[in-house]
Amino acid sequence: MADTLFTRIINRQIPADIVYEDELCLAIRDINPQAPVHLLLIPKQPIDMLSNAKPEDQALLGHLLLAAGRIARQLGIDGAFRLVVNNGADSGQSVFHIHIHILAGRRFRWPPG
Ligand code: AMP
Numbered sequence: 853m854a855d856t857l858f859t860r861i862i863n864r865q866i867p868a869d870i871v872y873e874d875e876l877c878l879a880i881r882d883i884n885p886q887a888p889v890h891l892l893l894i895p896k897q898p899i900d901m902l903s904n905a906k907p908e909d910q911a912l913l914g915h916l917l918l919a920a921g922r923i924a925r926q927l928g929i930d931g932a933f934r935l936v937v938n939n940g941a942d943s944g945q946s947v948f949h950i951h952i953h954i955l956a957g958r959r960f961r962w963p964p965g
């Protein structure tokens with residue numbers, strides 16, 4: 853897979869506000885936040901979209917969810933937050949390097965728009 857915007861952030865070629873990092877992923881603040889807290893949790897291994905993830909990605913995907921919970925606790929938003937994964941351009945995906953949006957700090961409507 854060609855380098856994505858997020859790979860360049862992971863490699864420190866583009867600056868970002870990094871709030872969490874471990875051996876498999878990092879979380880940055882979204883440049884265009886849709887809530888008072890809006891993070892992007894990004895695996896260092898690029899997968900273009902969730903629907904292309906493979907069985908061998910199972911541990912990584914599980915790691916991301918556990919990391920999301922850990923980050924929420926660290927930021928004190930664990931009482932209420934929302935995770936979003938856009939899959940495909942029509943869903944709103946604009947960066948084709950899988951990532952989980954972590955949103956918090958306001959009330960969210962259901963169903964989502
Ligand atoms: P998606 O539309 O689900 O692919 O999410 C991509 C997200 O990346 C959007 O919410 C953008 O605001 C965000 N984004 C784009 N460029 C940057 C950047 N340089 N730093 C942080 N977030 C970014």
